[in-house]
Amino acid sequence: MSATSARPSHAALPSGGAFILKKALISALVALVLFSLMIGVRTEAGPQGGLIYWTRFGDLAALVATVFGGSIIVELLRQWWGPIDKDSLVPKPVQSAMSFAGRWLAPALLVFAFLVPVIFYDQRYILDLSILVLTYVMLGWGLNVVVGLAGLLDLGYVAFYAVGAYSYALLATNFGLSFWVCLPLAGILAAFWGVLLGFPVLRLRGDYLAIVTLAFGEIIRLVIINWQSLTGGPNGVSGIPRPTMFGIPLDNSDSGLAARLGIEFSPTHRLVFLFYLILAMALLTNWVTIRLRRLPIGRAWEALREDEVACRALGINTTTTKLTAFATGAMFGGFAGAFFATRQGFISPESFTFQESALVLAIVVLGGMGSQLGVALAALTMIGGFELFRGLDQYRMLVFGIAMVLLMIWRPRGLIGHRAPTVFLERNQAISSDLVKEGHG
Amino acid sequence: MSGDPILTVDRLMMRFGGIVAVNELSFAAERRKITALIGPNGAGKTTVFNCITGFYRPSGGAIRLSHDDGRSIQLERLNDFRISKQAKVARTFQNIRLFPGMTALENLMVAQHNALMRASGLTVLGLLGLPSWREAEKRAIDLARSWLDRVGLLDRADDAAGNLPYGDQRRLEIARAMCTEPALLCLDEPAAGLNARESGGLNELLLSIRNEQGTSILLIEHDMSVVMEISDHVVVMDYGVKIAEGTPQTVRDDPKVIAAYLGADEEEAIAVMESGT
Numbered sequence: 001m002s003a004t005s006a007r008p009s010h011a012a013l014p015s016g017g018a019f020i021l022k023k024a025l026i027s028a029l030v031a032l033v034l035f036s037l038m039i040g041v042r043t044e045a046g047p048q049g050g051l052i053y054w055t056r057f058g059d060l061a062a063l064v065a066t067v068f069g070g071s072i073i074v075e076l077l078r079q080w081w082g083p084i085d086k087d088s089l090v091p092k093p094v095q096s097a098m099s100f101a102g103r104w105l106a107p108a109l110l111v112f113a114f115l116v117p118v119i120f121y122d123q124r125y126i127l128d129l130s131i132l133v134l135t136y137v138m139l140g141w142g143l144n145v146v147v148g149l150a151g152l153l154d155l156g157y158v159a160f161y162a163v164g165a166y167s168y169a170l171l172a173t174n175f176g177l178s179f180w181v182c183l184p185l186a187g188i189l190a191a192f193w194g195v196l197l198g199f200p201v202l203r204l205r206g207d208y209l210a211i212v213t214l215a216f217g218e219i220i221r222l223v224i225i226n227w228q229s230l231t232g233g234p235n236g237v238s239g240i241p242r243p244t245m246f247g248i249p250l251d252n253s254d255s256g257l258a259a260r261l262g263i264e265f266s267p268t269h270r271l272v273f274l275f276y277l278i279l280a281m282a283l284l285t286n287w288v289t290i291r292l293r294r295l296p297i298g299r300a301w302e303a304l305r306e307d308e309v310a311c312r313a314l315g316i317n318t319t320t321t322k323l324t325a326f327a328t329g330a331m332f333g334g335f336a337g338a339f340f341a342t343r344q345g346f347i348s349p350e351s352f353t354f355q356e357s358a359l360v361l362a363i364v365v366l367g368g369m370g371s372q373l374g375v376a377l378a379a380l381t382m383i384g385g386f387e388l389f390r391g392l393d394q395y396r397m398l399v400f401g402i403a404m405v406l407l408m409i410w411r412p413r414g415l416i417g418h419r420a421p422t423v424f425l426e427r428n429q430a431i432s433s434d435l436v437k438e439g440h441g
Numbered sequence: 442m443s444g445d446p447i448l449t450v451d452r453l454m455m456r457f458g459g460i461v462a463v464n465e466l467s468f469a470a471e472r473r474k475i476t477a478l479i480g481p482n483g484a485g486k487t488t489v490f491n492c493i494t495g496f497y498r499p500s501g502g503a504i505r506l507s508h509d510d511g512r513s514i515q516l517e518r519l520n521d522f523r524i525s526k527q528a529k530v531a532r533t534f535q536n537i538r539l540f541p542g543m544t545a546l547e548n549l550m551v552a553q554h555n556a557l558m559r560a561s562g563l564t565v566l567g568l569l570g571l572p573s574w575r576e577a578e579k580r581a582i583d584l585a586r587s588w589l590d591r592v593g594l595l596d597r598a599d600d601a602a603g604n605l606p607y608g609d610q611r612r613l614e615i616a617r618a619m620c621t622e623p624a625l626l627c628l629d630e631p632a633a634g635l636n637a638r639e640s641g642g643l644n645e646l647l648l649s650i651r652n653e654q655g656t657s658i659l660l661i662e663h664d665m666s667v668v669m670e671i672s673d674h675v676v677v678m679d680y681g682v683k684i685a686e687g688t689p690q691t692v693r694d695d696p697k698v699i700a701a702y703l704g705a706d707e708e709e710a711i712a713v714m715e716s717g718t
Contacts, residue, residue, distance in 0.1 A: 288568070296557035296558045296567070297561075307538050307540055312522045315526035423544075424546065424598070425598040426599055431544070432604075
């Protein structure tokens with residue numbers, strides 16, 4: 001869409017009652033066609049082996065009616081609560097309260113994050129969950145560089161997570177290197193694989209890029225499974241050393257931290273240490289990304305997302321710019337992978353399936369591409385929310401899916417869709433998500 | 442044509458399959474002058490532009506750029522971003538290509554990418570926030586500010602480029618091209634879609650760029666009021682070949698030019714003839 005035609009698009013959007021009714025009717029018709037055989041007619045093998053069937057038109061009618069009503073409700077919700085006409089429907093005091101909350105949300109979240117081990121010291125489950133959430137926050141922030149800033153759709157991000165995890169696991173178990181030596185090595189190795197992936201996909205865009213990155217993720221997983229002599233194949237790598245606090249182990253031995261401090265040993269110490277470790281790593285990722293955005297390389301990434309042809313006309317080397325985006329994102333993925341390995345103590349290829357890539361990508365998209373706070377919130381909602389629905393048993397996935405669909409209808413550009421400028425003269429004003437592009441590969 | 446050309450196009454050929462879009466075109470653009478490339482629709486003007494700015498690789502011929510310091514670069518051997526980075530040729534686009542989701546100021550900062558990359562020590566110094574980097578960034582913002590002022594967009598510096606009116610977007614794109622500090626500025630229909638007052642302002646801007654920055658300008662234009670008023674030299678193309686060249690005055694009276702325009706597009710022919718009387 002060109003720059004000029006982007007603005008008045010929602011003025012032309014049909015919104016009348018007739019439109020909603022028509023849309024609902026079409027949905028109902030599709031449901032009728034789809035479900036008439038699936039629900040309307042039921043077949044079963046009879047006692048003599050013959051086929052018997054009976055009709056269930058009542059159920060079918062109820063289902064079609066639900067789709068009809070649901071479509072109307074969704075459309076109304078979309079028009080009343082969606083970004084369209086948002087200003088006229090949300091009262092002014094609510095707006096100002098929301099902007100106040102928006103300003104203090106990030107610092108409040110940060111303070112809360114620091115206090116989590118203090119507040120929930122006795123609740124191992126919460127501590128474990130927060131470590132998991134923070135791991136995904138870090139992964140989300142890493143992928144955000146590639147997808148959110150540079151606009152390159154990467155469906156194989158888990159490959160770098162795996163490279164990081166296996167780098168640490170193999171270096172530590174084979175050569176006895178410590179976590180702090182392996183961490184940068186894991187990042188460098190992942191970045192190296194990021195560049196390797198980057199080269200063949202430089203010319204690809206959009207769907208094609210997504211497919212190749214998807215394949216890359218699978219290749220790494222398959223290599224890990226099949227290279228048994230190195231990686232142990234499906235059995236994984238076990239006995240990965242736990243991290244030490246700068247050389248002091250966190251166990252109940254005589255040289256352990258508890259013994260040295262003269263306090264009673266508790267396994268929670270290690271959990272708290274792991275928590276602050278991943279918090280520090282995630283914050284480092286965040287800090288570096290924020291810094292990079294304000295440097296020429298970060299601006300070039302965003303410019304690449306906006307218009308690649310214009311970048312070339314301005315003398316920007318799009319090849320190296322894309323490669324640095326891949327490498328930076330991969331490096332953070334590698335760090336997170338090394339942390340994952342040391343936390344688990346055991347890794348196997350099962351932890352690095354496409355499911356993980358999809359989850360991290362969903363976090364980035366749901367958060368609002370390019371927004372650091374949005375990604376953190378999305379990780380909290382996705383991982384935390386998923387745990388919240390644990391009581392719903394088999395309906396968990398269903399409720400979770402519906403929640404995601406509703407969220408995307410309500411906020412099509414993610415939780416925080418607008419973009420903050422990297423430099424300003426007078427006013428630091430956010431840029432509406434209508435103008436910011438998603439990138440095209 | 443004599444003098445001191447900055448750009449010399451020599452027997453340029455561009456074929457797309459069996460179609461010859463540009464056929465043995467030769468012309469030169471003088472240093473610190475405004476050269477206009479005109480012709481009916483489909484004459485091959487934008488193809489010439491794309492060859493000069495590295496978006497197409499010519500099928501044959503040579504394009505030479507000679508800098509003030511005597512350095513001479515064969516543009517047909519460079520491609521892509523190197524034309525702008527090494528040869529210092531900047532361009533704008535017929536359908537504006539700004540970064541719509543970035544502010545006007547950010548657009549001009551992106552244009553200074555290569556200078557800022559050096560200043561930030563390929564990101565390392567910048568990441569550490571060293572004073573030398575901060576100094577360079579401040580200078581870059583000052584350059585951007587001065588160009589925003591020149592094109593009259595200083596008060597809209599922090600607005601998204603995509604939110605600016607059409608005429609402002611055109612001027613911002615020229616300012617962005619100028620922020621790369623080019624030796625040759627190539628403008629593809631800079632006056633397209635502008636009203637009479639706006640195109641008058643554009644004339645002044647282009648003349649001031651020529652006179653104050655000493656930047657040579659090559660432009661494609663359909664708006665004859667712009668071409669006739671500011672061009673020092675006009676090259677007329679039709680069906681991929683040059684049919685005339687000279688001062689605006691001589692070109693305007695050339696029967697071949699009038700015929701080309703009459704044959705191709707009546708409106709444009711009338712425009713040419715009217716501005717000639």
